[in-house]
Amino acid sequence: MTVLLFLIPLALLLGLGALAAFMWSLKSGQFDDLDGAAHRVLMDDDVEKKK
Amino acid sequence: MTAAFDFDSLVTHGADGVRRFEAAIDGMTCAACIGEIETGLADLPGLSHARVNYANRRLVLEWRDESFDLPQAFERLRRMGYTLHPFELAETEREETETARWLLRCLAIAGFAAMNVMLLSVGVWAGLDIDPATRDLFHGVSALIALPAAAFAGQPFFRSAFAALGAGRLNMDVPISLGVLLALGMSVYETLTHAEHAYFDSATMLLSFLLLGRFLDHAMRRKTRAVAANLAALRAPLACRLSADGAETLTPLAKIMPGDMVLVRPGERLPIDGVIATGASRLDESLITGETRRRAVAPGAQVYAGGMNYDGALTIRVEAANGATLLDDIERLLEKATSARSRYVRLADRVSRLYAPMVHLAALSTALFWLWRGASLHDALITAICVLIITCPCALALAAPAVQVVASGALFRAGVLLNSADAIERLADADMIVFDKTGTLTAPEPRVANAGEIDARVMDLAARLARGGSHPLARAVAQERPRAAALESREEHGLGVAAMVDGLEARLGSPRFCGLEQEAASLAALDPDVSLVAFRHGDATALFQVRQALRSDAVETVAALKARGYAIEILSGDRVEAVEKIAAALGVDQWSGALKPADKVARLDALRAEGRKALMVGDGLNDAPALASAYVSISPIDATQITQAAADAVFLGERLAPVATTLDLARKARALMRENLALSVIYNVFAVPLAMAGWLTPLIAAAAMSGSSILVTLNALRGGGRTSGVEEEAPPLHLSPASQGREQIAAFDEARDPVGRLEAAE
Numbered sequence: 185m186t187v188l189l190f191l192i193p194l195a196l197l198l199g200l201g202a203l204a205a206f207m208w209s210l211k212s213g214q215f216d217d218l219d220g221a222a223h224r225v226l227m228d229d230d231v232e233k234k235k
Numbered sequence: 236m237t238a239a240f241d242f243d244s245l246v247t248h249g250a251d252g253v254r255r256f257e258a259a260i261d262g263m264t265c266a267a268c269i270g271e272i273e274t275g276l277a278d279l280p281g282l283s284h285a286r287v288n289y290a291n292r293r294l295v296l297e298w299r300d301e302s303f304d305l306p307q308a309f310e311r312l313r314r315m316g317y318t319l320h321p322f323e324l325a326e327t328e329r330e331e332t333e334t335a336r337w338l339l340r341c342l343a344i345a346g347f348a349a350m351n352v353m354l355l356s357v358g359v360w361a362g363l364d365i366d367p368a369t370r371d372l373f374h375g376v377s378a379l380i381a382l383p384a385a386a387f388a389g390q391p392f393f394r395s396a397f398a399a400l401g402a403g404r405l406n407m408d409v410p411i412s413l414g415v416l417l418a419l420g421m422s423v424y425e426t427l428t429h430a431e432h433a434y435f436d437s438a439t440m441l442l443s444f445l446l447l448g449r450f451l452d453h454a455m456r457r458k459t460r461a462v463a464a465n466l467a468a469l470r471a472p473l474a475c476r477l478s479a480d481g482a483e484t485l486t487p488l489a490k491i492m493p494g495d496m497v498l499v500r501p502g503e504r505l506p507i508d509g510v511i512a513t514g515a516s517r518l519d520e521s522l523i524t525g526e527t528r529r530r531a532v533a534p535g536a537q538v539y540a541g542g543m544n545y546d547g548a549l550t551i552r553v554e555a556a557n558g559a560t561l562l563d564d565i566e567r568l569l570e571k572a573t574s575a576r577s578r579y580v581r582l583a584d585r586v587s588r589l590y591a592p593m594v595h596l597a598a599l600s601t602a603l604f605w606l607w608r609g610a611s612l613h614d615a616l617i618t619a620i621c622v623l624i625i626t627c628p629c630a631l632a633l634a635a636p637a638v639q640v641v642a643s644g645a646l647f648r649a650g651v652l653l654n655s656a657d658a659i660e661r662l663a664d665a666d667m668i669v670f671d672k673t674g675t676l677t678a679p680e681p682r683v684a685n686a687g688e689i690d691a692r693v694m695d696l697a698a699r700l701a702r703g704g705s706h707p708l709a710r711a712v713a714q715e716r717p718r719a720a721a722l723e724s725r726e727e728h729g730l731g732v733a734a735m736v737d738g739l740e741a742r743l744g745s746p747r748f749c750g751l752e753q754e755a756a757s758l759a760a761l762d763p764d765v766s767l768v769a770f771r772h773g774d775a776t777a778l779f780q781v782r783q784a785l786r787s788d789a790v791e792t793v794a795a796l797k798a799r800g801y802a803i804e805i806l807s808g809d810r811v812e813a814v815e816k817i818a819a820a821l822g823v824d825q826w827s828g829a830l831k832p833a834d835k836v837a838r839l840d841a842l843r844a845e846g847r848k849a850l851m852v853g854d855g856l857n858d859a860p861a862l863a864s865a866y867v868s869i870s871p872i873d874a875t876q877i878t879q880a881a882a883d884a885v886f887l888g889e890r891l892a893p894v895a896t897t898l899d900l901a902r903k904a905r906a907l908m909r910e911n912l913a914l915s916v917i918y919n920v921f922a923v924p925l926a927m928a929g930w931l932t933p934l935i936a937a938a939a940m941s942g943s944s945i946l947v948t949l950n951a952l953r954g955g956g957r958t959s960g961v962e963e964e965a966p967p968l969h970l971s972p973a974s975q976g977r978e979q980i981a982a983f984d985e986a987r988d989p990v991g992r993l994e995a996a997e
Binding site for chain 2: 203210227
């Protein structure tokens with residue numbers, strides 16, 4: 185059962201990582217405009233720049 | 236318009252030299268507009284950041300460089316077909332955004348804790364042969380996750396519970412906080428004493444479910460607020476300020492100070508209250524008093540925001556209302572009505588007032604029962620706490636808010652924005668409807684009443700001519716042919732519009748301007764309410780009778796409401812004869828006219844004393860106190876700002892149908908809330924005896940709680956469907972003249988139904 189001593193912290197660290205990522209994205213305003221974000225992903229603005 | 240726009244007043248300066256400007260965008264119809272606007276602005280010199288928020292249709296511009304020219308950005312967008320409506324972010328909206336973020340952060344932490352604790356708990360439940368040391372380890376780790384998470388994520392509930400207890404009340408958050416704290420405390424004790432059961436998972440799961448409900452409720456309300464704020468910005472709280480040297484600047488209303496001079500051209504609404512300095516005109520103050528006859532004003536006259544200027548340009552000295560003016564009167568009444576408004580106790584709170592003492596009594600009797608049966612103090616207490624944990628009103632606390640979220644979403648799609656959180660419940664209670672007349676039953680703008688009798692070619696030409704005029708009566712004529720193109724015309728102030736058509740001069744304007752004085756005089760003698768617009772093109776002449784017309788679906792809506800069993804009454808500030816006609820056209824028996832604001836309030840108080848629950852629908856400034864003192868109230872979006880603030884809900888669009896839709900949806904929502912409350916009571920009926928008997932395990936608690944929460948939420952989702960019988964329409968998000976025009980074109984063909992017109996009264 186000693187494997188638990190290794191697995192539990194690992195599971196928690198993964199979870200904390202996800203939590204930290206969410207907090208960061210919340211802080212950087214990524215949740216301010218959910219409708220816009222859904223459409224922006226389909227825009228070709230980067231393609232035009234290369235031309 | 237030649238006046239320059241005073242932009243500087245709306246630019247906010249950031250700490251590090253960043254200038255920031257926010258505006259609502261009109262004309263944004265699809266997602267492709269995002270890219271169009273942003274790339275369209277990208278190459279403006281000096282601009283460092285341009286970002287469209289598609290969810291609330293706003294644009295943020297940021298720059299540090301002095302070389303950036305804001306008017307240029309406006310101009311470029313205008314050429315692309317978008318109009319910017321600058322506004323200041325209201326303090327309340329900023330706070331709302333902060334609260335939403337805080338709730339989301341709490342939700343994230345509670346969710347993280349719930350998932351990880353559940354991971355460990357499932358291990359304990361599944362491993363029947365788990366050795367006590369491992370179980371203690373799992374419980375210990377759970378405690379380390381759950382305690383800090385609950386301390387952070389529980390704040391919304393703890394704060395509200397403390398506030399309620401401090402005020403000597405009980406609300407739903409009291410049993411929630413108690414349940415969570417007891418579950419955590421007992422679990423810590425059990426962990427320390429190496430016992431078998433810990434309830435960390437229940438506590439964190441409860442918090443995340445409740446936070447999710449609360450966040451969604453908040454998000455829905457924030458969305459409605461944002462749309463309302465945009466609409467307010469589109470309705471342009473701008474005034475044309477005259478500086479000492481005669482220069483004109485368009486200035487946001489908030490920046491107009493008492494003592495400033497403001498110019499109002501014919502055809503514009505007065506933006507502010509004040510005293511006329513120069514100029515004379517007639518004002519249509521129906522939005523303020525309900526009176527449809529126009530008032531002649533001269534220098535020195537007191538005028539109010541919301542009046543429509545008809546004849547001549549006015550300069551107004553801005554003054555805060557002083558003394559015994561109409562506005563002061565209304566404000567006094569409004570204050571009284573708002574403070575006297577009986578605090579409505581929401582359904583959920585009423586239930587929790589009953590619920591909390593019952594639960595605590597049950598827990599107490601459980602403990603006493605087990606002590607009496609000879610159980611140890613520890614076991615008796617644990618059983619009592621289990622009762623409190625299982626009764627922690629998870630489903631109960633979700634029962635009403637979940638329905639609330641779904642119902643306000645459905646209302647939003649139907650074009651109704653809710654101002655107050657408990658409006659849905661009060662709307663469902665309403666048993667009679669009191670309408671204001673002017674601007675509520677009738678359309679806010681006057682219409683041509685005899686369009687059917689006029690030759691179509693004359694009508695076409697007149698409408699094209701009318702496009703070139705700024706007079707409100709000309710606008711009414713232009714409305715008859717919304718698609719007509721304007722003619723090359725010149726406007727003669729105080730007279731009318733003229734243009735050369737087929738080598739002959741065509742004129743539209745006052746009867747004298749067109750040489751039709753005799754005919755006009757005989758018509759006016761028949762009916763003093765009507766305003767006449769004359770037209771002459773060679774031998775072809777016409778007289779347009781312009782008057783207040785009913786909203787296009789007023790007759791049907793009132794009939795539909797009657798059929799649903801609501802009593803209808805009209806209370807109007809307009810003259811008795813004018814009200815009588817409308818009442819007859821609508822088939823309403825109960826009506827009264829020439830009412831002062833105080834009279835309306837008195838009538839509503841009398842209705843309340845009779846035990847009636849009246850829904851007041853009104854738009855005028857004079858309706859504001861009545862709206863505030865009614866049981867529940869709705870106002871149309873064209874209403875004055877004070878009035879909208881006093882109403883519980885605001886409906887969009889020209890049609891009256893949203894009133895009926897709102898009532899239907901509210902009744903449906905209330906039925907669902909009751910069902911949900913019943914469901915959660917049934918859940919308790921099954922779960923509480925289990926806890927009292929001491930059979931509760933953490934597994935049963937977790938399953939029962941999540942099961943009931945999900946059941947209640949699923950039931951609430953049924954409220955989102957369409958209501959039968961009433962046709963819903965999408966909310967028009969833009970109300971600027973241009974898009975309103977487009978909207979009216981669409982609504983126009985059906986609006987021509989002659990029954991919907993006032994002439995039915997004649």
